[in-house]
Each structure stands twice: as structure tokens, then as C-alpha cells.
Amino acid sequence: MSCLSLGGSGNKRVALVSSPSTHIVGLLPARWGSTRFPGKPLHRLCGKPLIQHVWERCQSCRLLDRILIATDDERIAESARGFGADVVMTSPNHPTGTDRIAEAVAKLPLATHVINIQGDEPLIAPSLIDEIAQALISDPQLPMVTAANVLDDEAAFDDPNVVKVVLDLSGHALYFSRSPLPFPRNHVAGLQRLRHKGIYGYRRDFLEAFVAWPPSPLEMSESLEQLRALENGARIKVILTVFSRKRSRSSIDRSTAGTAWLEGVDAKVRPLPQCRPRHDVALSAWRSLCSG
Numbered sequence: 001m002s003c004l005s006l007g008g009s010g011n012k013r014v015a016l017v018s019s020p021s022t023h024i025v026g027l028l029p030a031r032w033g034s035t036r037f038p039g040k041p042l043h044r045l046c047g048k049p050l051i052q053h054v055w056e057r058c059q060s061c062r063l064l065d066r067i068l069i070a071t072d073d074e075r076i077a078e079s080a081r082g083f084g085a086d087v088v089m090t091s092p093n094h095p096t097g098t099d100r101i102a103e104a105v106a107k108l109p110l111a112t113h114v115i116n117i118q119g120d121e122p123l124i125a126p127s128l129i130d131e132i133a134q135a136l137i138s139d140p141q142l143p144m145v146t147a148a149n150v151l152d153d154e155a156a157f158d159d160p161n162v163v164k165v166v167l168d169l170s171g172h173a174l175y176f177s178r179s180p181l182p183f184p185r186n187h188v189a190g191l192q193r194l195r196h197k198g199i200y201g202y203r204r205d206f207l208e209a210f211v212a213w214p215p216s217p218l219e220m221s222e223s224l225e226q227l228r229a230l231e232n233g234a235r236i237k238v239i240l241t242v243f244s245r246k247r248s249r250s251s252i253d254r255s256t257a258g259t260a261w262l263e264g265v266d267a268k269v270r271p272l273p274q275c276r277p278r279h280d281v282a283l284s285a286w287r288s289l290c291s292g
Contacts, residue, residue, distance in 0.1 A: 024133050025111040026064040027088075027104055028054055029097045030080075030119040032073035041076050041119055051076065052083045053122035060126035063133035064115070070104040096225050098200075102211040105204060113137075114207060116200045124199075131239050132201040143206035144229055145237040146173070151195040163196040163224060165238060173236040176224050197241065200226070206234065 030041040030051050041051040051069060058067045069080045072092035080087050088107055094100045101116050113136045115129060128147060135145045148165050156162045157180050164181035166174045175181065176196055202210070216231040218224075229236055 022112050022137055023065045023110045024063060024113045024115065024136065025105070025108055026058055026061065026067040026115045026117050026129065027101050028058070028067070028069045028117050028119040029090075029100045029104075030069050030071045030073075030076050031092070031097075031100070032071070032076060039075070041071070042079055045122060048083075049079050050122060051080065051119050052085075054117065054119050054124060055080070055083070055085050057122070057124050057126055058117060058129065061129045061133070062126075063130045063137070066108075066111075068104065068108075069119070070100055072100070098207070098225055099211050101202075102207055105207060112204050114202050114204065116202070118198050121199075125241070128197075128199065128239070128241050131241070132199060135237055135239060136201050136203065139237075140203075142237055143203050143234045144210075144226075145201040145239065146226065147197040147199055147239045147241050148194040149197060149241050151193045156195065157193060165194050165196045167194070167238055171238055171240075173226075173230065173238050175230065176222070176226055178222055178224070194238075194240070196226075210234075 028051065032039055032041070042049045044050075045053060055067065055069065058064065061067075066086065068086045068088050069076070070088050070090050071077050071080070072090050072094075074089075077087045077089060088104045090100045090103045094103065097116065101114060105111050105114050113133070115132050117124060117129060132145050132147065136142060148167075151157055151162070151164065157164070160178040163176055163178060165176045166182055168174050182191070182193070210229060210232075213228055213232055215225075216228045218231055219227040226236065
């Protein structure tokens, strides 16, 4: 069992790990140099930096031994330390977020597994992060795990910015694509269309191997780095979640820098008015976000 108390915000977290041989680290990559929105992690949302909201959500996770923010910029690092987060500095020259995660893990010798948690998901479900962690704990041979939810939006199904995934009968990914997947040539009762969610869990040795492989042909064609794992014969377990988002990318971009745009999870509930989200959000999550 591992316990970690982080100062600064008053949050305390106890991690409950099922095996003394595992040490699961949650890493939030946060880079400054986004072409769409430079400095996005520090954009203020309901009075706090965006990255702080994600970090605070992670404090409710029960299966993470440690949570760190991996950043290439001292401004983000200073802000993160100010609200109590542990920080690991990384190079600004990484081609992908996975490469940034791998550099951070190299500085964490105790880590046996890592979960890559998107730093721009202020309503990330802690229970989903724990499900990712539990999948890694339950199957020591599992190299990689991710998540998906049912896609019932026809426009999103045709949107190349929305990544789709199809599974085998045991719940492992067969393919990810920006194209409609599976192609609806025939109607098949009960066949669900799935939208991929950008959260990943890795076994440490697999992550180290993954970043050493060159970009693969399908990865380069689709611009989806998870295809590199499939093309090299790795299994990717996919956890199905009920949480859904209205857009493929997160919430905030340059055009909406003055307004908090959050992903909808319940179109029947009106949000609190303080932050004016683009889509309705679950009332309890929204209250939690805006009351801190």
C-alpha cells in the first residue's frame, strides 16, 4: 500500500494498490507550444488553470500511487507547484505526447505502469482512470489499455476528427480510424459504433519499446500513434465507458479562449451559469468544477 499527500490545495489522497509489486503513476502531459492555443494548460477556467482542474479530479483516484504533471515549460511548472502538484520537466522537442510521457517515466525508477491522462480534460472521470489502472493490475501481461464509448451521433461518425475503434470478441482493439468504422454496408442488430477516448495505460517496459519503434505506415496515414502498437503485434484492451463527449477534441481552443467550453455528458441538465459552457454538463460535476 502506498500513501501520498500533496500540499498546496489541501487535497489528500490515499492510493490503494492491490499488489506491492506495482507502482502506478498518473502523468498529465502539459506543453506550452500548442499551435492552436499556446499556453492552454494555464488558461483559467472558473478561476483556476485548466491543468489544475484535471489534477484535482485525479486526486479522487484510488489506484494511482503518484500523480505528476509532465511539462516542457517553467511557467506551467511554477503554476503546478503552486497548487501542490509534483512536476517532472521534459524536453520541448518531443514529436508526440507519448514520447513526453516516456521521458518522464525514465526519471521515475519505481514506476511499473503509467497512465497518460490528457491535461485538457477538466471533467475526466476518476473512476475511468481507476478502471484503466485495475486492468493493468489484473493482467500483468497486458501491455496497453485505453477506453471508448458508444457513438450514436451520425455527424460524429463521419467526422475525421472523431476517432473510431472496432474490437474483437474479447474486447481488444482490432483497428482505430478517422473514417467511419465499421463501414455500415449492412445493418447488424446490436453492433455498436465506438468512439475512442484519448486516455492510455501502459506497462513500463512496453512504453519503452513503443517509443523506440519507428512510426508505422498506418500510424502515419491516419495520424494515430496507437496504430503503431497494433502494427507491431501488441494487444490493446479497450474499456467501455458510458461517459461521452460532444466533440473529439477537448473543450478549449484559441477561438474560445475567453469562454469555458466543456464537453457535454448530460444534455438534459442545465449547467450553472458562472462559466457558460458550450454544452450542458452533468450538474454535480459542474458544481464541483466551479466551486473550488
